[in-house]
Amino acid sequence: MPTDEKTTVDEAFIRRALDEADLNALRMALYQATGDESLLALKLQQTPAFGGSSTLTTVAAEGQDELKAKALAFLLANPAGFGEVKPSDAELRRLFEAFRNEALTDKDWRYRRDLAAFDEHPRLARWTDGKPQVPDGYQVAIIGAGFGGIAMGVQLEKLGIPYTIYERRAELGGTWSRNIYPDARVDTTNFMYQFFFEKNYPWREYFARAPEVRDYLEHIAGKYGVKQHMQFNTDVRQAEFDEGSGTWTLTLAADGAEQVVTANAVVAASGLFANPKRFDVPGAEDFRGQLIHTAECTGQEDLDGKYVAIIGNGSTGVQMMSAVARRARSVGVFQRTPQWISPRERYGELLRPETRWLLDTMPYYWNWYSYSISTMRLGMQKTQEFDPAWQAAGGLVSKANDELRDLLTNYIKAKVGARPDLVEKLTPQHAPMARRMIVDNNWYASLLEDHVELVTDKIERLTTGGVLTADGRERHYDVIFTATGFDVEKYLWPTDFRGLGGQRIEDLWTDPAGLGPRAYLSLTVPDFPSLFIMYGPNSQNRAGSLIVWMEVWARYIAQALIATIEGGHRYAVVKPEVFEDYNQRHDAAMRELIWYDKASMGRNYYVNHWGRQQVNTAWRLEDQYESLEQFNPGDYTFG
Ligand SMILES: Cc1cc2nc3c(=O)[nH]c(=O)nc-3n(C[C@H](O)[C@H](O)[C@H](O)COP(=O)(O)OP(=O)(O)OC[C@H]3O[C@@H](n4cnc5c(N)ncnc54)[C@H](O)[C@@H]3O)c2cc1C
Numbered sequence: 001m002p003t004d005e006k007t008t009v010d011e012a013f014i015r016r017a018l019d020e021a022d023l024n025a026l027r028m029a030l031y032q033a034t035g036d037e038s039l040l041a042l043k044l045q046q047t048p049a050f051g052g053s054s055t056l057t058t059v060a061a062e063g064q065d066e067l068k069a070k071a072l073a074f075l076l077a078n079p080a081g082f083g084e085v086k087p088s089d090a091e092l093r094r095l096f097e098a099f100r101n102e103a104l105t106d107k108d109w110r111y112r113r114d115l116a117a118f119d120e121h122p123r124l125a126r127w128t129d130g131k132p133q134v135p136d137g138y139q140v141a142i143i144g145a146g147f148g149g150i151a152m153g154v155q156l157e158k159l160g161i162p163y164t165i166y167e168r169r170a171e172l173g174g175t176w177s178r179n180i181y182p183d184a185r186v187d188t189t190n191f192m193y194q195f196f197f198e199k200n201y202p203w204r205e206y207f208a209r210a211p212e213v214r215d216y217l218e219h220i221a222g223k224y225g226v227k228q229h230m231q232f233n234t235d236v237r238q239a240e241f242d243e244g245s246g247t248w249t250l251t252l253a254a255d256g257a258e259q260v261v262t263a264n265a266v267v268a269a270s271g272l273f274a275n276p277k278r279f280d281v282p283g284a285e286d287f288r289g290q291l292i293h294t295a296e297c298t299g300q301e302d303l304d305g306k307y308v309a310i311i312g313n314g315s316t317g318v319q320m321m322s323a324v325a326r327r328a329r330s331v332g333v334f335q336r337t338p339q340w341i342s343p344r345e346r347y348g349e350l351l352r353p354e355t356r357w358l359l360d361t362m363p364y365y366w367n368w369y370s371y372s373i374s375t376m377r378l379g380m381q382k383t384q385e386f387d388p389a390w391q392a393a394g395g396l397v398s399k400a401n402d403e404l405r406d407l408l409t410n411y412i413k414a415k416v417g418a419r420p421d422l423v424e425k426l427t428p429q430h431a432p433m434a435r436r437m438i439v440d441n442n443w444y445a446s447l448l449e450d451h452v453e454l455v456t457d458k459i460e461r462l463t464t465g466g467v468l469t470a471d472g473r474e475r476h477y478d479v480i481f482t483a484t485g486f487d488v489e490k491y492l493w494p495t496d497f498r499g500l501g502g503q504r505i506e507d508l509w510t511d512p513a514g515l516g517p518r519a520y521l522s523l524t525v526p527d528f529p530s531l532f533i534m535y536g537p538n539s540q541n542r543a544g545s546l547i548v549w550m551e552v553w554a555r556y557i558a559q560a561l562i563a564t565i566e567g568g569h570r571y572a573v574v575k576p577e578v579f580e581d582y583n584q585r586h587d588a589a590m591r592e593l594i595w596y597d598k599a600s601m602g603r604n605y606y607v608n609h610w611g612r613q614q615v616n617t618a619w620r621l622e623d624q625y626e627s628l629e630q631f632n633p634g635d636y637t638f639g
Pocket residue numbers: 143144145146147148149166167168169172173174175176179184185186187188193234235236237269270271272273274316495534535545546547
């Protein structure tokens with residue numbers, strides 16, 4: 001984004017830009033620009049970030065002035081004429097090691113390689129030997145026009161494989177067009193919650209609100225030629241594999257009318273959060289005010305001067321509360337289980353013009369800033385791992401997790417310490433990270449306001465006028481928001497997928513004697529040929545950006561299609577023994593992780609009612625990446 005005409009870029013402006021900069025990212029960018037080896041020798045320090053759940057590597061205090069002086073001199077000398085030179089892999093690996101002063105294994109390096117996004121289009125699948133003749137009529141059906149469907153579309157567009165994206169809504173964006181409750185926004189900063197093939201998008205906020213993310217996806221879909229392949233108002237009701245032709249038959253409800261199409265492969269990018277979880281309490285039908293699930297907000301809700309209840313204190317309930325409290329006359333916040341809620345630097349902040357200018361002007365600063373943010377989160381993984389030796393010595397989970405618990409407990413005390421009753425009610429028993437870490441969007445501060453009440457009594461029922469709690473008290477409300485989340489056990493639901501022998505995926509995944517939804521590499525299931533699921537069972541990465549994985553899954557699926565087309569096959573289906581072996585190894589690894597923390601069981605949406613953690617992957621990022629980097633034809637049978 002060009003600096004607007006009224007902004008004068010003088011020395012004072014540049015100094016302000018440098019004061020706000022990520023100094024370690026700046027150091028690397030300046031090194032690349034100048035080759036000044038002394039920059040690599042600057043001492044580094046580790047700083048806790050995001051409430052202690054992350055560790056930012058930055059330049060130690062004694063080297064900061066020197067670094068800024070050198071950067072100032074460089075920027076004053078008109079870097080506009082500077083020619084960027086993409087580093088070789090060997091050079092990049094050396095720079096990554098210098099970035100955090102760490103030695104990288106080959107596996108670490110491969111996972112990190114594209115986090116700095118130096119390639120024009122990272123994580124792109126390629127034909128083996130130029131584009132072959134794609135069979136006449138070949139079609140890939142993609143279900144869903146959110147991040148996943150768009151990532152897949154971009155891959156297929158680049159490869160020249162024909163595809164259509166079916167979207168039941170009237171517009172693209174998925175999560176970010178649907179969830180428009182007050183102050184809906186990302187809690188993962190957009191310098192990692194982004195596609196890495198789109199460089200330096202001019203985000204207005206560090207943590208964009210839903211409409212900005214939606215606009216971003218609109219921009220991507222338009223720029224990369226994907227939007228024209230989208231068919232809106234089209235619900236995929238059924239997808240059935242036909243063994244004779246080796247293709248899928250999809251039954252669609254398109255603008256209300258039934259339509260039948262065929263596809264050679266199906267990519268279900270239908271999202272994990274497609275089905276709102278209803279608030280299951282007696283009396284819901286009696287309530288005469290507005291009862292709204294947060295995923296069904298229209299943005300037109302009249303809250304001014306109203307009595308409002310928010311039921312639920314997960315990510316959404318906490319995110320919206322302060323914005324609701326600014327408008328409502330009174331807010332009742334209903335909490336069943338306290339949650340760990342962490343501060344997050346720059347949350348709710350606009351990017352200042354100085355920072356925007358630095359991102360636009362300093363060669364490769366955006367690349368290193370994105371890398372810095374992404375790698376800052378890696379340490380989170382340590383907090384998710386039980387340490388038996390630490391536990392045997394009396395610790396709760398591990399040193400990292402127990403320290404995080406202390407930091408977050410102190411944060412609660414710092415925020416609401418003046419109200420010991422609140423400290424007690426707000427302090428969780430379960431370990432941090434056992435459930436999704438929530439971001440403090442002014443939640444604690446708002447709870448201290450006179451017109452906001454935290455209610456922890458069990459809800460007995462809704463009445464015509466409001467909420468009746470177990471202590472016999474009825475509170476009156478005009479509007480009740482149910483921030484009760486999503487039914488994440490219902491992967492792909494209600495689309496009826498039928499694979500080989502007419503087998504239904506829903507039957508497989510809801511079989512009481514089974515284990516619930518499972519897939520190979522989170523992507524594919526035996527007996528369902530050339531069906532790939534994005535954000536499928538056990539797909540969610542343990543740290544960092546989900547969008548990186550959208551790119552990685554899309555590349556893997558594209559590689560599978562390439563292998564099928566180049567081999568002259570009709571479809572690929574994962575071998576049952578490969579699937580079983582993978583899931584057994586995966587589940588064994590999972591049992592060592594925090595999601596099986598006893599204090600959170602039964603209240604942890606990651607763990608399904610078969611007792612299996614089905615949302616996150618058990619693998620560390622570099623292991624997850626290694627298994628997905630290259631499609632292995634040996635894992636599949638081709639037909
Ligand atoms: C409120 C909220 C906040 C979030 N914040 C974050 C965050 O900060 N960081 C993060 O990493 N993740 C976050 N997430 C998770 C988020 O869902 C993902 O980051 C990402 O947007 C998922 O993209 P997707 O394409 O997989 O799914 P979606 O965005 O859900 O898109 C799926 C699309 O498929 C369509 N669809 C589904 N079934 C059919 C069908 N049968 N026929 C036709 N169309 C169909 C849906 O209408 C939808 O448009 C958040 C989720 C929610 C709900």
